[in-house]
Amino acid sequence: MTTAEKNTADRAAADLTITEVRLTPVLISDPPLLNVQGVHQPYTPRLVIEVVTADGVTGVGETYGDTKYLELARPFADLLAGHSIADLNGLAILAAQVGVDEARVDNAVDVGGLRGVQTADKLRLSIISGFEVACLDALGKVYGVPVHELLGGKIRDTVEYSAYLFYRWAEHPGGAGESDTWGEAIDPAGVVEQARRFVDDYGFTSFKLKGGVFPPAEEIAAIKALAEAFPGHPLRLDPNGGWTPETSLKVAEELGGVLEYLEDPTPGTPNMAEVSAGTDVPLATNMCVTTLPEIREAFLKDAVQVVLSDHHYWGGLRATRELAAICRTFGVGLSMHSNTHMGISLAAMTHVAATVPNLDYACDSHYPWQTDDVITARHVFTDGRLTVSDAPGLGVELNRETLARLHQRWLDDDGTMRDRDDAAAMRKAKGHEDWETPALPRW
Numbered sequence: 001m002t003t004a005e006k007n008t009a010d011r012a013a014a015d016l017t018i019t020e021v022r023l024t025p026v027l028i029s030d031p032p033l034l035n036v037q038g039v040h041q042p043y044t045p046r047l048v049i050e051v052v053t054a055d056g057v058t059g060v061g062e063t064y065g066d067t068k069y070l071e072l073a074r075p076f077a078d079l080l081a082g083h084s085i086a087d088l089n090g091l092a093i094l095a096a097q098v099g100v101d102e103a104r105v106d107n108a109v110d111v112g113g114l115r116g117v118q119t120a121d122k123l124r125l126s127i128i129s130g131f132e133v134a135c136l137d138a139l140g141k142v143y144g145v146p147v148h149e150l151l152g153g154k155i156r157d158t159v160e161y162s163a164y165l166f167y168r169w170a171e172h173p174g175g176a177g178e179s180d181t182w183g184e185a186i187d188p189a190g191v192v193e194q195a196r197r198f199v200d201d202y203g204f205t206s207f208k209l210k211g212g213v214f215p216p217a218e219e220i221a222a223i224k225a226l227a228e229a230f231p232g233h234p235l236r237l238d239p240n241g242g243w244t245p246e247t248s249l250k251v252a253e254e255l256g257g258v259l260e261y262l263e264d265p266t267p268g269t270p271n272m273a274e275v276s277a278g279t280d281v282p283l284a285t286n287m288c289v290t291t292l293p294e295i296r297e298a299f300l301k302d303a304v305q306v307v308l309s310d311h312h313y314w315g316g317l318r319a320t321r322e323l324a325a326i327c328r329t330f331g332v333g334l335s336m337h338s339n340t341h342m343g344i345s346l347a348a349m350t351h352v353a354a355t356v357p358n359l360d361y362a363c364d365s366h367y368p369w370q371t372d373d374v375i376t377a378r379h380v381f382t383d384g385r386l387t388v389s390d391a392p393g394l395g396v397e398l399n400r401e402t403l404a405r406l407h408q409r410w411l412d413d414d415g416t417m418r419d420r421d422d423a424a425a426m427r428k429a430k431g432h433e434d435w436e437t438p439a440l441p442r443w
């Protein structure tokens with residue numbers, strides 16, 4: 001038997017049955033980054049998922065770690081014993097058997113991360129995605145192929161990311177959490193300085209500023225300062241629905257010549273459609289098109305020209321490719337959204353991005369802000385890009401010591417950090433003791 005024949009025989013004989021699932025909630029440090037809802041807490045929850053096959057192959061995945069996700073992930077994990085890691089479509093069938101506590105679904109904008117309206121389906125999809133990634137990682141290891149090959153193969157060797165700029169404080173209120181050397185950025189000069197460090201350290205060439213923090217005139221000034229400091233570089237501004245359609249149109253007029261796109265200037269598809277009708281600046285969203293049922297109205301009304309995909313809440317890497325096909329059909333652009341995440345998710349994002357022909361824009365990633373990671377070797381950006389791994393599976397390895405330490409941090413927490421709450425974090429700051437999540441639009 002040749003080596004190739006033996007490998008084929010070994011793969012055919014592999015037992016793909018899941019015999020064990022490990023769920024490890026962790027708390028990872030997060031800087032005091034500001035957004036329309038408040039400020040990030042010193043630590044944020046993530047869930048690390050491991051699926052182990054009968055042959056002892058382990059696949060890893062990562063998703064949101066707030067209590068409402070853990071409450072779903074645990075019963076879902078119980079259903080997985082005996083399931084094949086190759087039965088990816090079956091994950092959705094299993095997830096439908098897991099009940100969602102209606103008290104967890106507010107059907108209003110998710111207060112823990114600005115990912116649009118929270119629904120039971122979206123909660124389930126956010127769980128499925130983490131398990132799908134873990135199954136794909138395991139499957140890739142069994143077959144000796146990278147995840148991108150399981151998705152049909154990469155069409156690019158590197159994936160471009162953009163610098164994710166935030167207004168921020170130098171420290172968390174009271175010096176809580178970990179400190180860093182970024183300093184504060186609360187005005188145009190601070191934003192430009194932050195952008196320079198992103199260029200120097202990572203080589204990013206496009207920039208997104210998280211807005212909705214200061215009155216629009218101040219954020220317009222910051223974008224103009226960036227345009228002057230980095231002429232010709234793509235710029236984006238995202239106030240997470242912080243403005244009325246009228247304000248959005250004024251901002252679009254002021255920044256028309258310099259913005260690559262304006263992201264979620266105003267909340268909801270009807271408002272976005274109104275803005276879209278009045279400006280040539282492309283509108284992007286990760287808030288009003290976040291699930292399949294939201295696509296029809298938004299696309300037919302031409303409310304958005306770019307959708308920011310996110311495999312976590314769209315339901316996984318294959319669902320992201322389905323979204324890409326729908327966007328292609330309608331001539332809508334595709335970019336990629338990111339929330340606070342670690343290297344397992346960044347690997348997954350990079351694999352899927354490498355396979356999507358119409359990923360027209362540099363992807364978002366919070367990763368440079370995340371100093372804690374459970375993988376053994378951090379991802380390294382070169383010229384703002386990540387090289388697509390050709391190693392089996394995702395191409396990442398768990399650092400069990402770090403995983404245990406970050407899990408211990410979660411165990412030791414009294415509960416305040418286990419659910420992301422940017423408004424609660426804001427109330428800890430001097431002068432903001434009465435802060436409530438602002439009603440949108442705010443300006």
Ligand SMILES: O=C([O-])C(=O)C[C@H](O)[C@@H](O)C(=O)[O-]
Nearest residue numbers: 035113114240286338339340
């Ligand atoms: O593009 C976006 O809207 C986001 O990345 C949402 C996030 O929750 C961001 O606003 C944040 O982490 O503050």
Ligand SMILES: [Mg+2]
Nearest residue numbers: 238263264286
């Ligand atoms: Mg956004």
